[in-house]
Amino acid sequence: MSAADLAQVAASGLLIGLLYALIAAGLSLIFGLMDVVNFAHGELLMLAMYATFLLNRAAGLDPLLATPLIALFLFALGLVLYRGLMARALTVTVNRGMVQIFITFGLAIFLRGAAQFAFGAEFRSIPKSWLANESARLGPVILPWPQLAAGLIAFLAFLLLFLVLRSEFGRALEATREDREAVALIGIDRERIFALGFGLGTGAVGIAGAALAAFYYISPDVGANFALIAYVTVALGGFGSLAGALLAGILIGEVEAFTAFLLTPSLKQLGMFALYVAVLALRPQGLFGARQ
């Protein structure tokens, strides 16, 4: 493996890793805030990809320009989903754990079925975009522009998330996460914080979906694989930790890229799961998770 190969593989791993990290961040945010694993996370990613595809086909909107719109759309959808579904699931007193699993699981199955119905099972891709077939050359490394743009967008989205969490709203989110009953005593409407937090999580996955749609195939079950990686990323980084999600996402992107290069692409997930098992054996709370 030459130095040029090394740089090329590392750069590709970093770019896809940033996307993994952003997807995981949304999942982790929701889990950290309300102790709910959103099993429809991958399907929301899929939805964002189809929405990007439709905007492109109907209005010729470039995925790059569509990204903020899709983010807003998924944020709003998150608010609606929280108020309509999650809020109810959180207040049940009987079989709470089961109800919460099945409510998001059911949503996942519904979204997948709906996509199948509306778009059929075939693979789609964005027919035309500004950056398609363009590459950037950095020394010996050649990077396709759509991937490069997606990585940059994911990185910017991460910065934005960090800023939001450092704001006063972020503090209220943190307080709600620490004691969801006590916040009412200081006048904080927990339901509002939960809804906004859920929306932030789905908004993050919306950004990832739009960026991903620029270069990845789109199908009703495209989300499943990304969701699986996101669960591993969250567990690896530490549940509820944003910095952990960023680091773990990049790590998984790199491990995947190097496994694919050194072994064979069909084994690329082997490295990821090996890493996961190794970390869990040594540090069960994940890289950034607090010890129980």
Added chain:
Amino acid sequence: MLEVEGLSGGYRHLPVLHEVSLRVEPGEIVAVLGANGAGKSTLLKAIAGLIGRSGRIRFAGEEITSWPAHRIARRGLHLVPEGRRLFPGLSVRDNLRLGAYARRGAPDRLAPLEEVFALFPRLRERLDQRAGTLSGGEQQMLAIGRGLMTAPHLLMLDEPSQGIAPRLVDELFAAIEAIRQSSRAVLLVEQRLAEALALADRAYVLQSGRIVMEGPARDIAADPAIRRAYLGM
């Protein structure tokens, strides 16, 4: 300022309060006394909107019986709960600022900080420390401080002296006295009967979820029969 009439409430399958009536006027300190398990904490939680309740609660001219807890808090009725319920992973500074979060539109929302530091100077020295690492006494001070940051008209304190080093108790009761102002009242639940009765203007005695006695604190403190019968002193 606060008028409670025929208030009943409790937990699932466990009614605790039975037709409780009480009132608090502006500038008063009112104590609620009673044995362990009498329902004192339940009473404060019912007023604060944390548990199911029926009856009538009026506060500052508004009927708040069916309001959610966060709305009651925003109206200026704040409960410093049993066990304090701070945000232990957040700094002292963040805990205090969060008290003012609901008033984040107001330019003077952090103004109560001055009063908090005047009452509890040691909080100023601990601003960057995590709330969970404070001593019991400091945590209670922070809980009251966070409550003052909500700019309350009525502060309800549930056993503030619980778990506090004896040498800090006097300081705490002095602070409660200082919190009472012409327009701000205190509703105090305490196990330290002598101190509470010395501080309060009036007192109610709660027994098995019912008010069995009410009157000027001085009279209750002076009557050995009452103290034996209801308070086990």
